[in-house]
Amino acid sequence: MNEMTLEVAAVEALTPLIRRIELRDPEGGTLPAFTPGAHLRFQLPLAGGTEQRHYSLVHRQPDAAGLERPGRYVIAVRREAESRGGSAYMHEHVRPGDRLTVEGPINDFPLHEGAGRSVLIAGGIGITPILSMAAALSAAGRDYRFHYSGRSREQLAFVDEIRALAGERLSIHADDEPDTALDLDAVLDGCDPADHLYVCGPKGMIDALIDKARARGWPPEQVHFELFTTAAPAAGDHAFEVECRASGVTLQVAADQTILEAAVAAGLDPLSDCERGECGVCSTEVIEGEVDHRDYYLSDDEKASNSVMQICISRARGDRLVLDL
Ligand code: FES
Numbered sequence: 001m002n003e004m005t006l007e008v009a010a011v012e013a014l015t016p017l018i019r020r021i022e023l024r025d026p027e028g029g030t031l032p033a034f035t036p037g038a039h040l041r042f043q044l045p046l047a048g049g050t051e052q053r054h055y056s057l058v059h060r061q062p063d064a065a066g067l068e069r070p071g072r073y074v075i076a077v078r079r080e081a082e083s084r085g086g087s088a089y090m091h092e093h094v095r096p097g098d099r100l101t102v103e104g105p106i107n108d109f110p111l112h113e114g115a116g117r118s119v120l121i122a123g124g125i126g127i128t129p130i131l132s133m134a135a136a137l138s139a140a141g142r143d144y145r146f147h148y149s150g151r152s153r154e155q156l157a158f159v160d161e162i163r164a165l166a167g168e169r170l171s172i173h174a175d176d177e178p179d180t181a182l183d184l185d186a187v188l189d190g191c192d193p194a195d196h197l198y199v200c201g202p203k204g205m206i207d208a209l210i211d212k213a214r215a216r217g218w219p220p221e222q223v224h225f226e227l228f229t230t231a232a233p234a235a236g237d238h239a240f241e242v243e244c245r246a247s248g249v250t251l252q253v254a255a256d257q258t259i260l261e262a263a264v265a266a267g268l269d270p271l272s273d274c275e276r277g278e279c280g281v282c283s284t285e286v287i288e289g290e291v292d293h294r295d296y297y298l299s300d301d302e303k304a305s306n307s308v309m310q311i312c313i314s315r316a317r318g319d320r321l322v323l324d325l
Helices: 086-092 124-140 159-169 184-189 203-215 259-265 300-305
Strands: 003-013 018-024 039-046 049-056 073-078 099-106 118-123 144-150 170-174 196-201 223-227 240-244 249-253 283-288 308-310 320-323
Touching (some): 018 086, 039 086, 118 124, 118 184, 118 203, 124 159, 144 159, 240 259, 249 259
Parallel strands (some): 118 144, 240 320
Antiparallel strands (some): 003 018, 018 073, 240 249, 283 308
């Protein structure tokens, strides 16, 4: 993984809750190329140690140069009320001139190159990878539709840039305007079977689109998504024990902690990337115990087999798991 130190070049408030942060090479050099949907993995000084946070790269111009030879990287960070520290740090501590350590760019949410129209659906701060896709599709002269949804118009960032890019292809949806609120059934009604769907936003929106697309027989390989949050505690989450058979370590996983977090805190070094249950990197063999699967990576059959799990997000149904970790 390509690790870099970047300098904060500019910070701007786009809405009361969203900050745009520009990053550059401290020596003024060109930054590594990226593709639409890519993100950087930030190493942030949180909770007395270092924690990773992922932020998508924003590309706003319908040209290839900003992707192939970027002079700056742009991210946008929404301040979350339930922040585990990352968004609060990016809002309260990051200033022009600061230096941040990042890895990447990494792309787990790429655009499909084949036939079929792209239907882009962004919810809230999920706009960041979707905007980059619209810019790339516009540059390539490819057809697309763009649905951008939020609680209210005032909370939507980058609207002017998107309107300039997408024109008539853009539909704005605001939850507080009943006439415009996002209706996923209506979106799917307007799609062709060859279309590819790209959705980024809150878990509820992604789950609803996946369920509706599946109910209509939509090919899963044409439904692309990226969650914008890491593992969030759910009602009823409980503490449990994990015996790591390969390393001989036993973890006590707190109710508000993931197995991955507990393993890292215990000095283990398991592989991980997205920490949202999407990329598959943290797949771990299950030796004993029943898993509460919460990922989007494993197939239904793999989940039913109870032989493998994503330790960044999935948990134990009972009090104990034994893993090949
Ligand atoms: S780190 Fe990506 S699925 Fe767990």
